[in-house]
Amino acid sequence: MLFRRFEALIDPFKPAPDVAPPRTLLRFYWHFIRQIWPVFLALMVVGLGAALIEVALFSYLGRIVDLAQDGDGATFFREHAGELAWMGCVALLLRPLVFGLHDLLVHQSIAPNLTNLVRWQNHRYVLRQSLSFFHNDFAGRIANRVMMTAPSLRESAVQVLDALWHVLIYAASAIWLFAAADVRLTLPLLVWICAYVALLCHFVPRVKQRSLDASGARSKVMGRMVDGYTNIATLKLFAHTRDEEDYARGAMAELLERVRAITRTISAMDMSITALNGVLITATCALALWLWSIGEISVGSIALATALVIRINGLAEWIMWVVNGIFDNIGTVQDGMQSIVQPRLGMDRPDAQPLSVEHGEVRFEQLHFHYGKGSGVIENLELAVAAGERIGLVGPSGAGKSTLVNLLLRLHDPEAGRILVDGQDIAGVTQESLRAQIGTVTQDTSLLHRSIRENLLYGKPDASEEELWQAARQARADQFIPDLVDSEGRRGMDAYVGDRGVKLSGGQRQRIAIARVLLKNAPILILDEATAALDSEVEAAIQDALEPLMQGKTVIAIAHRLSTIARMDRLVVLDQGHIVETGSHAELLARSGLYARLWQKQTGGFVGV
Known part of the structure; x- marks a missing residue:
């Protein structure tokens, strides 16, 4: 029940105006995030609370050390029961509650629903693109971009939110806690922050550009592979398997070089930040020990400073990987935008009737x-x-x-x-x-990879079973439909026809297409080489079947x-x-x-x- 409540916070099929998504990156992100802004605002508040609790625990560590050093073991718990109880409440109750709420918002509300929302709205927009749009690109690349843009947008948006709060809260809190103990303790941290930001400014733009290049190369690989799979019959008939391997290998080699460029940059950044973190830990611990030796800070302050810089060391490496992930995902989003935000050609007028x-x-x-x-x-x-x-x-x-x-x-x-x-x-x-x-039958008949029934229902979605078989009989498709069996054991009208109808012969595909138009029963009929794939006997039979269909209709027929x-x-x-x-x-x-x-x-x- 709890999971379902959080899953229902976002409508994954939320309707949106049928307009092109924004062409700039930030506006593209905001186009989708603003549709779920209450959930993102809640995530920001919960993230702030989670970061503050984490810092508070380190403060408690230093406080416990000081209390233990200065107190009497026999009366320790009696004297500090209230303070210790509060610390335990934060660790045992408040922290699990806040982090659990964070996980529910991310994993139940945002992860599945925002991903689906972005995919759904982008798919709806791309599906209404002009025919030339699909003719000018790989179908596999377009589908890959629509599919991969959604999780990349969601993941990078959540990562930016989490990383932002952790950086701000940890940096500000550490400086405040160090200054409270002794302002000189802040010096190594301040120097480290400046050097850390400089390293990010140097490496991040390079990671961003190389991630974009890699995403484009990845889409090319997907497009070439799907193109080969889709045209597998042509590939085998012309004995070009080795050429097809080389064609895909060229794209994969390009992707490999792009990925290697990213990993080189990441490795250089990782080694630089690791060395910088070592300087921070050594300098902070040495300075804390020196200040304690001259009586300026307590042992608890040493514990606090040491624990916090070690935590900051881990956080810095985590942020480095998060930044890499963010820009890798941003590269994928930018690559996806190349297909998704294209303006449509041949759009309906605003006042179209x-x-x-x-x-x-x-x-x-x-x-x-x-x-x-x-x-x-x-x-x-x-x-x-x-x-x-x-x-x-x-x-x-x-x-x-x-x-x-x-x-x-x-x-x-x-x-x-x-x-x-x-x-x-x-x-x-x-x-x-x-x-x-307008009812249309073309020479290059392409069926959907669905059942015979679903393909026929494209002509008339509410057709009865009797109407389906009537159209099949008129198109002479009833001669083979009952004998169809697919790989899953589905038979007859329920049998799947394969990608583009490849499990059927050319003549069978054409007869299904003609039956579909018979069901549509439109007042204008276009026959573009409608019987070209049929043998003479079947063609003559279907020509006779088309005669009553054409009665009273406007017919435009093409035939060589x-x-x-x-x-x-x-x-x-x-x-x-x-x-x-x-x-x-x-x-x-x-x-x-x-x-x-x-x-x-x-x-x-x-x-x-």
């Missing part, structure tokens, strides 16, 4: 898109697709067919012109509402195999981003233009025109 589709008319008006190259791909394209019309996009590779449907899906935004759906400019509607009205779209209401021929021909299959053949030449090549000249 949900798309309302009653008919499904699509219009492309004076459309220009060049992938930032200045020219090419799509040039001043005008195209109107009537509600319920089925058109096929035809043309050589690179003509702009897939780019056109990607613009309709707002995977990219046009550089000029606009796209209208039922008269609504899609630039002014929310992307989720737009894509909810022209026979698969010859039955469309209208064919639009693209070449170098321009519409060069439009008409039915028969009309285009009669014109003997680009479409006719493409048809002639595919049929080998044996099919008459």
Whole structure:
């Protein structure tokens, strides 16, 4: 019950505004810490109490020595019972209570919950990044940065808080206690503090930079390894295992050099501080003994000074490792920020409204898109697709067919012109509402590494079991689903399909994807080489199954195999981003233009025109 109370102090899935995290380091930290500031404030108060109690115990040690030296053993406990009882209360009750509260705040409240909070909010932000964001980086590196930034941020924030209080309280208390005994006792400590700060100022920036370099190299290793694992079939088919080993080894060698640079710096700092601590202990003890020898301080003061400088020696080494840990974690956070704080492209407008589709008319008006190259791909394209019309996009590779449907899906935004759906400019509607009205089947079908059922439910999350099987039957997927068994013994609809669906054949993956779109039943349908992975017999069967699905819907189909779209209401021929021909299959053949030449090549000249 006690643990649960502290675990409930922070909501690990706390909602936050869907905005980019700050780009500067301190503001990035504060962006998350301010969401749990009451718990961090409590930790600061408890940390202050813990540090004061630790110093008080050393003060008690000196006091006990003085009382024992000056008192009578027979009456010692009777004369000092109250003071001794208070010391025992602090050691036996107050200290365990304060340190226990500190542990509960750190381990029950902050450690799991803040870590999850940072991961959750960063994942939500990154998940809504543009397609180009993910195309420009390793998926493994992005995931590693999101995962590792959270514990590093939490750990460094807590370490800074703990180290700050210990340094301030121990330094101030030691100076005060030494001065109370004899002001000259403070001299070695003051000199040591100045030298210690100078050493930290020399080494810490170097540790920080080298930690950042190492974190970047670590992310590169993760990215290259995951890239190899994800494309393991390609690696084996092309017999490039040794090349892949060298590719990963290069990144690992770079990481090794970065880590060695850190360890060299840490070792140099450790040896310097150890030597400095030896000077502090020797000088303080020698000075205390000399002052006692001339009658200036008591034996208890010697005990206090000796115990406290030994404790400060241990604390100094602890702080050194904490500082290393802090900047190692800060380096990881800075590396993670390179992916996390990137601004999103193609964002919804602040006043974006949900798309309302009653008919499904699509219009492309004076459309220009060049992938930032200045020219090419799509040039001043005008195209109107009537509600319920089925058109096929035809043309050589690179003509702009897939780019056109990607613009309709707002995977990219046009550089000029606009796209209208039922008269609504899609630039002014929310992307989720737009894509909810469009069903898409692509050539490169990628399934989630989940069960068949979960993949199908992406099309309609509330679909019944009967609806799932109905869609599977329409897509001819019911022929293989009952026979599926995964490595965990799950069968049929519950069987997992592997990473990107690798446990299924290309045709099976495509049929699952088609069943998913059948369930979605959107008013606009995009088929981008939807049957390219199927053999001719299955393709013909699915083409028949798609016929009732396409009834009453606006359909835009792309296929290099022209026979698969010859039955469309209208064919639009693209070449170098321009519409060069439009008409039915028969009309285009009669014109003997680009479409006719493409048809002639595919049929080998044996099919008459």
